[in-house]
Structures are given as structure tokens and as C-alpha cells.
Amino acid sequence: MSPKEQSFLSRVRAILPELHPAERRLGDFVCDFPGEVASYSAQELAALAHVSKATVSRFIQRLGYENYEEARRHARAERQSGSRLFLAAASDSDDGQSVSAHVTQSIQNLENTFISVGESQANSIAEAILGARKVWVIGFRASSAFAVYLQWQLTQVIEEVVAIPGAGQTLGEHLVSMSKDDVVIVFGLRRRVTQIDPLIEQINKQKSRLLYITDESVAFQKSAEWHLRCQTLAPGPLFNHVSVMALCHLIISRCIETAGAKGRSRLRSIEALNDVLDEL
CATH class of the missing domain: 3.40.50.10490 (Glucose-6-phosphate isomerase like protein; domain 1)
Structure with a gap:
């Protein structure tokens, strides 16, 4: 299957073993919280994953996308499938959600x-x-x-x-x-x-x-x-x-x-x- 035929998350998982430490940290973050790509800009994603904006750009290119916006559109489309992973946010893992x-x-x-x-x-x-x-x-x-x-x-x-x-x-x-x-x-x-x-x-x-x-x-x-x-x-x-x-x-x-x-x-x-x- 060519990269363009793969889902957004499949592309990320496929390149994880090849990534350098900073990109790998970003890749692991995206695997845990793929919905953040659909919701945030490249600069915001970089801040959430504690990497540079340049790292985000290289990462997106490795995935086979022309630019970050194309990756966002793909992630948004995949979010509509109902995957629980796309419902999770990085902020949820810090404090959890209150009973109220x-x-x-x-x-x-x-x-x-x-x-x-x-x-x-x-x-x-x-x-x-x-x-x-x-x-x-x-x-x-x-x-x-x-x-x-x-x-x-x-x-x-x-x-x-x-x-x-x-x-x-x-x-x-x-x-x-x-x-x-x-x-x-x-x-x-x-x-x-x-x-x-x-x-x-x-x-x-x-x-x-x-x-x-x-x-x-x-x-x-x-x-x-x-x-x-x-x-x-x-x-x-x-x-x-x-x-x-x-x-x-x-x-x-x-x-x-x-x-x-x-x-x-x-x-x-x-x-x-x-x-x-x-x-x-």
C-alpha cells in the first residue's frame, strides 16, 4: 500500500523506527493524541510536544504530505471515523476530567x-x-x-x-x-x-x-x-x-x-x- 493510500496514523506508525530522537518524541506524541494535529497549528503542536516548529515540518514531510495543512485535513477526515484516539487531548492526561x-x-x-x-x-x-x-x-x-x-x-x-x-x-x-x-x-x-x-x-x-x-x-x-x-x-x-x-x-x-x-x-x-x- 502506498503512503497516500494509508490512514494518517498508519503513516505515523510506519516511520517511527526511522526517526531521530526529537522527531520520535513528536511521533509518539501524535500516536497518543492524533486529534491534536486536527485541532492545532504547527506551532501549537510543536509547543505541546516540546519540539521545534522545524521538527514538525520535517516530520510532516517524512509522512509524505506537501504541507501541514494537508496533514491536518487528513487527520480531520480520520477523526470522523470515531477512533477513540482522536478524542483524547494531551491536557486530559495531566489532570483528568472532573466528575462534574x-x-x-x-x-x-x-x-x-x-x-x-x-x-x-x-x-x-x-x-x-x-x-x-x-x-x-x-x-x-x-x-x-x-x-x-x-x-x-x-x-x-x-x-x-x-x-x-x-x-x-x-x-x-x-x-x-x-x-x-x-x-x-x-x-x-x-x-x-x-x-x-x-x-x-x-x-x-x-x-x-x-x-x-x-x-x-x-x-x-x-x-x-x-x-x-x-x-x-x-x-x-x-x-x-x-x-x-x-x-x-x-x-x-x-x-x-x-x-x-x-x-x-x-x-x-x-x-x-x-x-x-x-x-x-
């Missing part, structure tokens, strides 16, 4: 997420889930945990709900069974796997009703009947998923409320069986 900063950001994320989720939208999602022949929940990587959680909670109120794919299974083994009477819930949180787009395309071909839950970086998916975007900003290198969990809670609670007496009857039966089997 995390709480404040979580509250802001919740407010910014739910401002676009109306009562009618929440109701229509619940009604669709309760009326579906089957509900399929899909998630990969970070999204997998939320998919499994939502599926587990939905079993309290509906029978036909499954999280896919299971261990050793392929998506095709499940997609073939989807129909227009089904609801498919897809979690597409950063960093998304490459098969998300073709997966959504196939779900649309099956004519299933699609609920797409993503972070704020995803453009509105017109083919989805519902697209809910969660704010995931955080102080530090990790995404804040408080709003995702809150959204799951809203969906589950609204389903139980909408199910009414039938839903409460299923909950009572589940608790009775738990007592009989002495499972809890």
Missing part, C-alpha cells in the same frame, strides 16, 4: 437527544413493536451490548424478539426470514462496521419497518421509518452512551405502558415462573 464535567456532559447529551424525540414518535415506535410479527435487534461492537440489552428487556412484554446474529450465525440466515410485518431495530453507534449500509439496504428490500439508532455523527437515514440520533459527546477519549441507555429505557417503558393489561399479565406470569423455578 462528566455529569454536565451527560445531562447535555440527554437534553440534546430527547429534544428531537416527540410523544407521537415514541408512541408509534411502541405500537409498531407490539404489533410486529417479529422484532429483530441488531448491533455490532459497542452497539452489540445495547442490542442485547434492549432485546432482553423487550421479552418482558413481547414474545417474538431476537438479537442477531448469534454466535456462529450469519446475518443472511436471519435476513431471509424478515418480512413487511416485522420491525428491525439497528444500533449504528461509532465506530460502525462496514456492513451497516448494505445491511440497511437489504432490510429495506425485505420491506421491514426500520428503527435506526445512531450517534449524532450519522446523517439522517431517509429509508428508516424512525431514525433516532443520540448525543455521545464526552470529556475524554471515550464516547458517552448515557443517552443511548435512556432511549432504550424509554422504548421499553412505552411498550409496557402501551401493552396495558396484556403486558402486565405477561409480567405477572414471568414473575410467577421465576418463583416456581426459584431462579432469582
